[in-house]
Amino acid sequence: MTQVIRTSAELREKVATWKRSGMLVGVVPTMGALHDGHMSLVREARKQSDRVIVTIFVNPMQFNNKDDLAKYPRNEDHDLALLEAEGVDVLFAPGVHEVYPDGFATVVSVSGVSEPLEGAFRPGHFEGVATVVSKLFGMTQAGRAFFGEKDWQQVQVVKRMVEDLNVPIRVIPCPTIREDDGLAMSSRNVRLSPEERALAPKLYAEMQAAAEAIRAGAPVAETLAAAKTAISAAGFGDWDYLELRTADGLRPMTELSEPARMLAAVYLGDVRLIDNIAV
Amino acid sequence: MTQVIRTSAELREKVATWKRSGMLVGVVPTMGALHDGHMSLVREARKQSDRVIVTIFVNPMQFNNKDDLAKYPRNEDHDLALLEAEGVDVLFAPGVHEVYPDGFATVVSVSGVSEPLEGAFRPGHFEGVATVVSKLFGMTQAGRAFFGEKDWQQVQVVKRMVEDLNVPIRVIPCPTIREDDGLAMSSRNVRLSPEERALAPKLYAEMQAAAEAIRAGAPVAETLAAAKTAISAAGFGDWDYLELRTADGLRPMTELSEPARMLAAVYLGDVRLIDNIAV
The missing domain is CATH 3.30.1300.10 (Pantoate-beta-alanine ligase, C-terminal domain)
Known part of the structure; x- marks a missing residue:
């Protein structure tokens, strides 16, 4: 039974009970619309952690293109069914206001590795990623985080941020999953x-x-x-x-x-x- | 006996042993040259935590004025003696390269509350503060952090950052300590x-x-x-x-x-x- 949690306060309570029993928590941050690529991350998290949290949050801060944000596919019921089938413990799916309440004012920026490629073509994208990932790491207090190599540059940015801010989490990159004809799942x-x-x-x-x-x-x-x-x-x-x-x-x-x-x-x-x- | 630790790897090991026993860790971030103001923070940390870490790090990133950085008083032996007397468990005193190794590329910025007053007169100061405090919180994994109200704006910036990034720590502001004639200790x-x-x-x-x-x-x-x-x-x-x-x-x-x-x-x-x- 996958428990759906929508507030960081409730998530923190849940995680605290796990931590008191010495459990290792794994997190798979996603924007939902889950496919086999995500599920491979979930299965890896399941292997390497005592408890697994999958987060679903379509993060407005990382979309430089409003149209892309509006068109981003969303289907939480379908996602939840997939997570249930994999024995995920918690689906954390906060609303935008829960993640960015009034008065929110903090940005995490990574220079260097975030600047070329996606960083050049999607201004502000990696500030959005680094900030929301920092928040999700704080909210989940996970010891392992699983990211797909499909977003290779994102993995490098997150690893840099984790190392630079001494976040007590290990970032586990997982191989890109492809359709039979080679198309990377997305x-x-x-x-x-x-x-x-x-x-x-x-x-x-x-x-x-x-x-x-x-x-x-x-x-x-x-x-x-x-x-x-x-x-x-x-x-x-x-x-x-x-x-x-x-x-x-x-x-x-x-x-x-x-x-x-x-x-x-x-x-x-x-x-x-x-x-x-x-x- | 206060243990002096200089690397985040060693600190993490130490903290892990405490955490396994369910201990609450308190941290007092300082730049050294300790006076009674700092010691009041240490005593409060002692009261509210099972283990106390005092950090001493003169953070170059928060000094906009190189001369002020060069002239900032340093006296670690004297500081250590004071901390021993208060039963502090760990003095964490990393070098600059330990905190900012080659390739370091991440900045934590807080807008709004950091902009007027000190923020206006010391450009970059609060980015330096928010970044190093994020790092110290990650390194120490403390559950309570003690800051002096002498740096009132700093307390507000740190509280904002902690709330915005969901850092699992409680910020405890402590009253300014003054000399008998009213001068704030500094x-x-x-x-x-x-x-x-x-x-x-x-x-x-x-x-x-x-x-x-x-x-x-x-x-x-x-x-x-x-x-x-x-x-x-x-x-x-x-x-x-x-x-x-x-x-x-x-x-x-x-x-x-x-x-x-x-x-x-x-x-x-x-x-x-x-x-x-x-x-």
Whole structure:
């Protein structure tokens, strides 16, 4: 039986009873519209923790685009049924006013790793993420937090924040879960038309081919440019970026000299797809 | 026996053993150069907690003035002896690189209450305070934190940050401790010349007189202006501010309509004195 909790006061009481028994609490922060990617995080949390809290909060502070916020899919009953099936202990689903009450005035900012890529194309996004994640860590007092590598840069920002603010939690990144055709699972995929959905796996396929070429010694800039052209030619829209970056610090790389990540953000119709892979 | 700890890793281990026994940890964050004001916080922490950590860290991030940072008094042996005498369990005294290692990139900012007064005259000061206090709370995992009302605005900023980020700690403000002649105790007082030291209590005396007048119905602006003139005439230097503000939010007040605080910052020689009282 998954208990639904909506206030931080009630959550704190619940967590206090667990902590008194020495239990390790795991948290999976989500924005709902749960899919198998989220569920893999939940199963990992279940393995590594005594009690599991899944949070569902569509955080206005991390949306730079009001339209994207309005269109973000929401289906709590369906989400709750999935969490019940996995034996999640608590679904914490606070309202906006519970998270950001009147007078709220604090922002957590991470410089460096938050600045390129998503940070450049979604101004304020990672301040929203770092702030709400700080709050969720405070509210849940979890000892482990599970994040999907689908949002690779987010994982790096959260890890940086946790280390810098000495938050007593361990961040556990979990691999991206993909559809059978390779498309990275995302709550926004439901907004793709059937034609767009058929095209979508092309992004991952071309990224893989480019990564293989770069690993085999092909020049980075030219290989990425060719991949962008191929993906665009297949019918994708505007590019935000397709880049090779150092895996942890997300610094630019002109050649493959240390552990690297290839990261992409591109529009397909009016849906913005992101993906990333190891190189 | 007070144990001196210099790394957050060692502190975390220590705190973990306490937490396993269900102990409540109290923390008194200081910049050292301890005086009776600090010791009153330590005694309050002792009363309200099972274990007490005093932190000593002269935080470069909260000094907007490099000269003030360089001149800030430091005397750890003397401080340690005082803490031993009060039965403090741990003195946590990390180095600058332990608190801000290479790659450190996170800032905690509180808008609103941090902006006027000290915030206006010491740009970046409260970002430094909110950030280091967040870190110390994470490192110590304390359940109670004790702060002196001498730094009234700092208390309000920390309370706001704790509430906004849902930090699981209770902030306990403790009354300002004064010398027999009324001067608020401060680590910076040792930098006053004997003549300046003799003059210094005039600040508190005139603030008290002004508060009494305002409570009796005297007009706020005129009363504060007269107090500033009187204090300056006595031999003080430049004013940063002498203001009446709402006690919690530090909003400007033109008349006494809700709980209020009078706050002052003024130079005496090259020492900047601050003080505040209830009105």
